[in-house]
Amino acid sequence: MNVLLPLLGALLLWGTLVGLDVVTFPQSMISRPIIAGTCAGLIIGLLSPGTSVQEAVPGGMLIGATLELFALDVLPFGAARYPDYGPATVAAVYAAFGWPRLEVGLGVGVMVGLLTAVLGGWSMQIVRRANAAAIQRRSAALSAGQADAIRALQWGGVRRDIARSAGVTACGLAIGLLVWPLLPPGSENAVWLTVVAVGAGISAAISGAIRNAGRTRRLAWVFGGLVIGALTVVLR
């Protein structure tokens, strides 16, 4: 496992940016696992000795694509609590690269990613409650229509989310560092984790697609896509 400080620092910065993108600013979808994972792979390829960009970028894409199956189940509606897959993917890619063969590390990466995503979901609730508490503290100024108070509340919220994203990414990277010594040794065990992770990802994406479609015409389109996708895979 690579513990170089520049690498960890760059991943922490990237994780913080994607964490901020989830809700606060600018929601440009760099926080989607496929994007966050590809860029995390690029960072690892550039800063990790012995890992080339040519192998790290596709590796990051593979982990991002697998976590994207889980993320497709999530609709980030208003007040709902949902896992934060942005920083989680950065941690997942870091954890997966602790193993020489990426398909073997994929399962461990997804496990680290899911744990971090749950942590990220909880941390969003804490930030939202802290924002509400800040509003109560400034309620008199808000009632008087003071623009300074609105500005302070807005920037306070942004600062809290930056701290949250950095904290979640740091925890995810720490889990990634600690998880390998705790796992049973041997690549066959890691392969089992990969098989389970991909199976759970497929399950998440299918059940999410069915739930989102409800009993509408969209459900037929989902099944049509599944059939054609399966045929594409078989015939390739």
Added chain:
Amino acid sequence: MNGRFRAFLRLLAVQGAWNYERMLGVGMGYAAEPLLEDLRSADPSRYSEASVRSAEFFNCHPYLAGLALGATVRAEYDQVPGDQILRLRTALCSPLGALGDQLFWSGVLPALIAGTLIAVGLGAGAWVVLVFLLVYNAARLATSAWSLEAGLASGMNVGGAISHSWLPRAARIVGPIAGFMVGLAIPVTASYALSWALSRQIGITLAIAGVGVALSLWFRHTVTSVRFGLVLLVLTVLWRWTTS
């Protein structure tokens, strides 16, 4: 930089202070500030009241918040009574939330993400990720800019402007496309992630997926995808630990 452009930039962070008390309220108040500047010199007492109203409770899809922001600011300049402006804000919450969620969260976003996954699964390089970001953000920024302009142009008539706009039609069209694309992406992505696997391992993966789908549809409130995945992964670690 004029007021409209500053308001547009601030709308990109409209959820910056999201909370359970006022939801998007503070972000809306922050975005309204540059648009209300002319009112500050022309009618200071109205400006103060408008600032209070702009940061009241509000919630909708963040990309369509410009419609409500533009409409309420225009109403402030048109000297519409304050209670009517507050009623307009409240009335806009549900339709703008539902339309935006339908159009972006369950339409454009999953469709484009699925398209990216399909391209990656079929062997495209990292450039696909860049294409996704460009296409998605072009659509998102254009929608946000249109929202603010349409809101400012229509004021209290914003409801009619929304129902006669492209939004409801686009939301209806994009849903089935997203469903199809997501369905197509799932087998392709699974095959990409398991390109190294033996047929026995693929069989086990599909069995796990089947059990997961059944459980999460039958016990949808307790068996979430993350819980199912995490429990299974932890059980696998324990099983392999005890047998190795």
